[in-house]
Amino acid sequence: MRTVYVNGDYLPETEARVSIFDRGFLMADGVYEVTSVLGGKLIDFDGHAARLDRSLRELDMQAPLGRDALLDIHRELVRINGIDEGMVYLQITRGSDGDRDFVFPDPETTPPTVVLFTQAKPGLADNPAAREGIKVVGIDDLRWARRDIKTVQLLYPSMGKMMARKAGADDAWMVEDGFVTEGTSNNAYIVKGGRIVTRELSSDILHGITRAAVLRFAREAQMAVEERPFTLAEAQAADEAFVTSASTFVTPVIEIDGVPLGDGTPGPVATRLREIYLDESLKTAI
CATH class of the missing domain: 3.30.470.10 (Aminotransferase class 4, branched-chain amino acid transferase, N-terminal domain)
Structure with missing residues (x-):
């Protein structure tokens, strides 16, 4: 107990x-x-x-x-x-x-x-989803306007996860005014031509702690990072995609609304970023 x-x-x-x-x-x-x-x-x-x-x-x-x-x-x-x-x-x-x-x-x-x-959570660092990737679907973002505050008001994200499950997917990316805000419990990224793209910080998204660390590690590894909104269509045309959160670290996305990304397997950028994040985070764990 x-x-x-x-x-x-x-x-x-x-x-x-x-x-x-x-x-x-x-x-x-x-x-x-x-x-x-x-x-x-x-x-x-x-x-x-x-x-x-x-x-x-x-x-x-x-x-x-x-x-x-x-x-x-x-x-x-x-x-x-x-x-x-x-x-x-x-x-x-x-x-x-x-x-x-x-x-x-x-x-x-x-x-x-x-x-x-x-x-x-035994096996947290060796989650099968990190090796196999996850599938996401797009849903309307109907949350309140202060997503930057980490409140316990989690009804709509919970509904979003259930919408994804009903659609045969693992999670949902929320869309507002035509652009992806974030996942139900994670920040969202795409990779195109080796460039990592993720929405900039504002009241529209949670200021992810893992997000900040991953972007810092990416820049230190000389990876190009662009902070701007992107659409679901742009995401579907990307080379790869991934999400970050405190409980899933860096997890590849292999399919968006039924469209596979690349060859439908986890991409090299997401895979490498997960390795870097875990290695560096363990060095400073307390």
Whole structure:
């Protein structure tokens, strides 16, 4: 049985409790982060901690814990639960003042709710999807306009994954005004003529921690990177494509809306970037 963390206490998961009046439950009024664990160490923790602080500021929420305290909790959960490969999920909500109201509760009297738990994922670094590639379909992007804030408001991305499954695909790329924004839980890229193309940072997409690392490693490896929007048609005509996220690292895309990319197998750029990302990230894991 897993041990989880709830508001200062380490508890068996069956004993963990959060109020039914918590605003995360009633209003999706909360933010989250997911940090991968490889070899019992946290990957890119500082990036996730920095983005967490930004998300809290954007929602005018107080940070209940500093970076070092959060790191200690992450490490303790990894230790207690014996996680070698997997993830640590962190969620902070605006808490509960004992009733339901659209107006924010007074932060001086209503502390945030802080929850963390681990997920064991043996084989995370050697995922078959990385060797075989995934298939995606395009769907309309119907989310709210602040996708740069990593909120727990994940209903539409969940619906998008189910749309993809119904279509016989692995995931969906969301499209707005004719251009791909991102995947349901990842950033999206295409490769044409050796040039990596991905949408630039804005409020339209999540500012991916893995995205930042992968683009840095790509530039260090003298790969050309172009940050701009691209269409599904452009993606279908690309040499290869891939997605990045904290839990999937770099994963090749081999088909878009039924159209195979290249020879329908993972391309060399995505394959090499995954190797570089894992090698470099493990060097700085904590």
